[in-house]
Amino acid sequence: MSKFLSIIILLSFCLPSFAQTQFEPLVSSYNSVKDWQNKDNWKAITKTASTLGYPSQRDIITIPTSSNLNTFYINFDLDKISTQMSFNYRKALKFDLGHNGRATFIFYQQTPSGITFNVSGALNVVGDLTLSGSQTTMLVDGQVATSGNLNFTSSAFKLTIGENGHVLVNKSFNATNGGTSTIHNYGNFHILGNFNSSQGDSYYVYKNATLNIDGALITTGGGGSDYYIYGDLSVEEDYTRIGGDEMTIYEDGFVRINGNVFSQNGGGGVFFISGDLYVQQSMTLRGGEKITIDDNGLFELRGDLYLSCSNALTVHYKGQFIFPDESQCIILDDQCYESSSNLKLCERIEAADLPIELSYFYGTQEEDGNLLQWQTLTEINCSHYNIEYSDDNRNWTFIGRVQGQGNVNTTTNYSYLDSTAAGDYYRLVQFDFDGKSTVYGPVIFNDPNEQLNVSLYPNIVSAGSTITIVVDGSTANDAVIATLISSNGQVIKEKVLSVNIEGGYVTSFKIPEIKSKGLSFIKVFNSKNNIFFKVLIQ
Structure with a gap:
């Protein structure tokens, strides 16, 4: 990929001046240098015909509306002929770069609807790639690199990056289309600038896939965008939500935001976390957002949390919500009524300490039932433990209670015997004296698969x-x-x-x-x- 980028950067500077000739392709497939240099496969549509009779140097390939071609296919190394050509098409077309294809083009802004880019080889774009026609589709199983921006400026575009696909945008990605567009990323999508999304778009990062944004992630418009993260999403700068974004982080998903998170315009929005969400700096939520941390989820906020008084933030968590002691929860309004749920949430976060430090929790099958054992290294305000069982790891039933030690900084061992051996799954629910609870486990009995x-x-x-x-x-x-x-x-x-x-x-x-x-x-x-x-x- 670095080789492609270096070519693009080099070409971004002043190029030598050559006369440009426009050529119209007369065949749909070019599988070799011989095919490309065959003069019968081209028509010169400008007054000054090329002395070579085929596109080279800084010539322009043009597909007019009158062309009978529906596909333009390249499956050889076109860079050996030229890395300075331009491409301009004025009708719906499939641009297809095969597995053996390699090409470098300056693309004119494309306006026709129904355009398809299918890249299995290596495509270098000098400058911006701007696709303005609606229902544009780009399929990348190879490599695409742009020295400028990647712009989708109309609705209903679709970008799919395959498992072997790599897309590198040297500047910013801009989806300023009014929504209803989708990205499916199974490979690697790297943006060196900002990721600018408009309302109503949907973005999927699948398992083992990566979306790396070296700049900021910005959503504009009132409706928000949807992000479905099964793989890795990394944002080096801020994440700004101007609207009701919904971000779902699945069990294997990992989202890291090295800057701040800003939610503006009272648009609400949702974070549903079954994987990991890490925010390095502060989070400002003004729109009555909802944060749900599932059993396996983890949300770690390293900076401060800023909330408004009137728009209540809703937090539901069964998993881990990590808020360091040095961080603060701050109400932005000058005056706030005592019954404000956000004020109570801040008070709860500010007062919270880790209730226990758990060394281990495990279960063994004994002759007289299922034995649960756990050990704590420290306990702070620990009231008691509820023991619950389940047959499906979803619906839980209370079966017993064990008293905690309150405040201790020495090792404490606990055990509980379920003589009925009622469940396949067991978990601990640890309660503080103020009623706050933390879930540990589950541990599993009777796993027939012997799968770790x-x-x-x-x-x-x-x-x-x-x-x-x-x-x-x-x-x-x-x-x-x-x-x-x-x-x-x-x-x-x-x-x-x-x-x-x-x-x-x-x-x-x-x-x-x-x-x-x-x-x-x-x-x-x-x-x-x-x-x-x-x-x-x-």
């Missing part, structure tokens, strides 16, 4: 902090081990999580004090399974 299932949180940590690891499906006489590995493959730490535990459990893994920071990996494995997680050490 592991989750961990948080995955953005500092040296010396602790990660919680949830393990399901461990078997007797089969050790489960966690290994911390640096980005260059060096093993930093290894810990045996369990040796003879059957079923599921929750345990901890402490990140050692290390000098090297950045991306690392945690590998959790037994004799039959290897599971890798990305961890960012700050």
Whole structure:
């Protein structure tokens, strides 16, 4: 990709002056240099005919409205002939660059409706690529690089990036079309500038796919856009929501915003988090937004939270909501009535401490029932634990209660025996004295697949902090081990999580004090399974 970009940047400067001839293609497919240089395959439509009889140097390829062609197909290295040509079509057409195709063009702004770009090879665009016709489709299984902006300026465009597809935009991506447009990303989409979206658009980042925005993510218009994140979304600057955006982060999804989050115009909006959402700086919410953190979800806000008095923020969480002690929850209004739900939320966040530090939680099958055991290292304002069971990991039933220790900073061991062996899944619900609760687990009994299932949180940590690891499906006489590995493959730490535990459990893994920071990996494995997680050490 860097090779393509360097070509584009070079061509963005002053080019040598050559006479330009416009050529109309007379055939739809060009599979070789020989096909391209065949004069019978071209028609010169300007007064000064090229001495070569085919497009080269800085010539212009034009497909007029009178053309009978519906497809323009290139499946060879056209850059060997020229990297300075322009392309202009004035009718609906399929531009098709095959697997063996490589081409560099300056594209005229395209206005016809129903245009399709199908890129399986490598396409370099000098300057901006602006597609103004409605119902434009771009399919990328190869590589597309622009030295300028990528602009979609009409409605109902569709961009699909395949698993092997790479799109690099050297400036900004602009979807200023009034909505109803869609991006399906199964590969890699990298924008060096801003990502500008209009209301009503939908963006999908699928599992193992990445959307990297080196600038800001900005949504304009009152209706908001929808973001469905199964893979990785990274925004280096701010995320500005001018409207009711809805962002859904699925279980394997990871969203990192290194700047601030601003929600404006009272548009509301939704964050539904089953994966991980990490915000490095502050979050300002003015529109009565709704944040839901599912059982497996994690939301970590490293900066301050700013709320208005009148537009109530709704937060529902079963997963992890991490708000550091040094951060503040701030009401923006000068005066706020005492019954304001946002004021109460701020008071709750400001007063909150971690209720317990859990060392482990696991279950074993005994002759007289299912035995649950857990250990805490510290407890703060811990009232009690409710034990719940489920047959489907969705609907939970209370079966017992164990008293907590209040405030202690020493190790405490707990156990609970379900003599009825009623459930396949068990979890702890820890309650503070003020009624606030935190869920731990579940642990699993009777897993017929012997499949090791592991989750961990948080995955953005500092040296010396602790990660919680949830393990399901461990078997007797089969050790489960966690290994911390640096980005260059060096093993930093290894810990045996369990040796003879059957079923599921929750345990901890402490990140050692290390000098090297950045991306690392945690590998959790037994004799039959290897599971890798990305961890960012700050």
